[in-house]
Amino acid sequence: MHILFLTDNFPPEVNAPASRTFEHCKEWVGAGHRVTVITGVPNFPHGRVYPGYHNKIWQQDEMAGIRVIRVWTYIAANAGFAKRIVDYISYMITSSLAALFEKEVDIVIGTSPQLFTTCGAYIVSRVKGKPYIFELRDLWPESIKAVGAMKNSPILNFFERLELFLYRSAAGIVSVTNSFKLNLMQRGISGEKIEVITNGVDLSKFNPVQPDEELKSKLGIAKNKFVAGYIGTHGMAHALETILMAAKELQNKPNGELFHFIFIGDGSEKKTLKRLANEFELNNVTFIDSVPKEEVVKYWGLLDVSIVHLKRTELFETVIPSKIFESMGMGIPILLGVAGESAEIVNSDRAGITFEPENPRELMDKLQVLRNNEKLYNQLKANGLKASKKYDRSLLAADMLQKLCKVASSNSSSQKALSEMI
Template identity: 60%
Template sequence: MHILFLTDNFPPEVNAPASRTFEHCREWVQAGHRVTVIANVPNFPRGKVFPGYRNRPWQRETMDGIQVVRVWTYIAANAGFALRTLDYLSFMVTGFIAGLWLPRPDVIVGTSPQFFTNCAAWMLSVFKWRPFVFELRDLWPESIKTVGAMKDSAALRLLERLELFLYRRATAVVAVTESFRRNLIARGIDGDKVHVVTNGVDLSRFRPMARDPQLAQRLGLTDQFVAGYIGTHGMAHALETVLEAAALMRARPQGVRVRFVLLGDGAQKQALKARAQRMGLDNVLFLDTVPKADVPRYWSLLDVAIIHLRKADNFTQVIPSKLFECMGVGIPVLHGVAGESAGIVEREGVGLVFEPENAQALCDGLLRLAQDQALYRQLRSHCLAAAPRYDRRGLAAKMLGVLTTVAGRG
């Protein structure tokens, strides 16, 4: 089977969409299938082309057996809705054109969160006369309204109609949460064609590691209790709550001293660094994004992982992918996300749930994990026991089953 996959994020980018797509495609290649990915030039999240690449109309490479076609796009940093939309629209056009020149596949997959990629995938399915699968990673444009990037308007309602049009035209929809599936069914989409394949963890990369002594010494984290956030610093993540928690912990006259590490990049990072400086937070360390191969070393520095999203109804439907990486490396989580993902944390017993945007609740959880060693060991043990249930290999096989069925229908 030949699978054509359109995505605007792909390694060497290290965000969740890039990792999921690469790991799934790698498994499909190993299963004996041919996979071609159409992607833009790696530039996320700073809007700067990665070393070794040029933003030109067409370039090809092979990654772990995956044929990757890179196309030109208008590149913008992950800040500003208008410029990012131009980025998305340009990829829709150039990705579609590139697909026309490629051999006819058996199935065409487009992935969100933004769905202009899926517009290109659907148009290619029409021209190539092949089935189209919509991979639903985020409810866009609902999520951009949630973070305040776009107000309710005629334009937003037009985007919502386009969203529903694509769901209906897709032969199948692969959603990453059960909540997304329920959302689509409630909006009139046939539930029989909506399948759930959650995010997961590549257990060949994310496994328990002793704290890297050289890295810890270089960053001044030796013999300290470290709470860390690893991921995008965006509007949706409300990381101001972490800074407020750091201020509360710093103000404690005695007792547990916690160092906070925030690793990653995004639209809000500079504002967060400026705010931390104004607050005099000497217990907060900001680190830039590191290469994909180095990410596990930085996970090893953490005693506790912080997962956080803004307090909003829309975010009760998402499951942050870093939750599964925490399981893989055996790091208990402090989970500031309500809804389906909080249910996983409680059901698997891999951490403590706290109210989103509640800095005091975050501090209470940190102190509890730092002081109660029996609880900490129990949560760590549960992480390692739960991780195999979210192994990316099994999840890739599940999605491959959907694609095989769809391709069989022609």
């Protein structure tokens, strides 16, 4: 089977969408299928082309047996709505054109959150007469409203109508959460064509490691520190000022000097967070830029606790940040400031403890509990490692492949029956 995958994020970018797509496609190639990914040149999140790449009309390379086509796009940083829309539309156009030249395609996949990628997948599927799968990783444009980036307007209403059209047109939908599936069913989308395949972790890479003391020293983190870290995008949705406020309170507490916070990654809010840390006069916080994928495990290994946090809003009760699975794989207890489905996973697997989103005092209190209760800490660590086996990316990729094969086979049978009738 030849799988054609449209995604605007792909390695060497290191965000969750890029990782999920690459790891799934790698497994499908290993299972004997042809996979072609059409993407842009790596530039997330700063909107700057990575060294060694050029924003050309069309270029081809290969990664782990995956054929990768990179097309020209208008490049914009992950900040500012209007420019990013132009970025998305340019990718939709150039990826659709490039896809038309791909031969013997059996199925097309378009991944969200933004809808223009799935628009491209829909167009390509109609031209080629092949089914397309909508991979639903975020409820866009609802998430735009949730972070306050855009209010109700005719444009937003248009996007919501387009969203429903794309769901209905898809031969199948792969949702990363059960909450997303329920949301779609409540809006009239048949649950029969929706498959839930959560995010997961590549257990061949993410497993417990000893802290790199040389790296700690280089970063100015003393050996006796209890290190709490946030790894990932620093965006509006993450409300990371909550962690800085907890760091400020903890800095003035007895034994507060035993704690250190690290932020690893980039995003639209990073400059604001750095400025806020300076205003708070924090000496217990270190900011680190995004690191290459092959080095990220070494930085994970610095953490005693992984903080996962999102704004307190009803929409984010439906999401499951992929960082929780990587934390499990690394054997790092989770401090989760996200309500809803992700909290249910962390609590049921007993891989961490939760706190109220945007509540810095509760975050501080729970952090102290984890440091002071060694028995609880070690139990959470062991539970996370055990639970991670359920979220092994290779197993989840196999589940998604089964869905793709079923849809592609159904389409082939339908085409055969139609040709026999004619």
